[in-house]
Amino acid sequence: MNEPQIFCPRCAWRPQGEDRWQCSPRMGGCGTVWNTFWTAGVCPGCSYRWQITFCPSCRQFSPHEDWYHWPEGSVEERERELELGRN
Template sequence: MTEDIKIECPKCGWEPDGGAYWSCTCGHVWDTFATAGRCPACNKQWKHTQCIGYKGGCNQFSLHLDWYKGLDGWLERELEAIEKTTNRQYARASATMPGSVTPYPEEAPWA
């Protein structure tokens, strides 16, 4: 991801420091944000993440995805980039087909 994504507890704003504070039911302890909530030992995907009270957090549980601030903006930019790439590829493929008509106007930004 990019630097515009910030990780913090959605309930209290506590920011994890990269430490291994989260433990899985399999017994493995790790930094849950290094793996997007997936235990690297058993591959269990955790839907919720607990804020770490003894490190200054609130001990509350929240959806893991809610910890990522700025994720919506990042996803929107990625989807726009994919759409532009797909449109360019479609336009090129259409232009090379005999008898085909490009469905995009000449002033299209990707033309």
């Protein structure tokens, strides 16, 4: 099993299934409300991929990727894959 732990990289707040985010109209979004971790940050309304995710606990934005904390070891594997992909 290589399931990542999902929590805020700043304050370690853990999103629950009932938590919701909005595709913010103020930031050019469509207003859809959904759980962004079900879709890896992709809005189901307009298919926009959010690179940043708001934390309702510390009220800061963090890169969506940074919310995923992989078990020890698998991070190295992922980085190696990225290295290979670059060459």
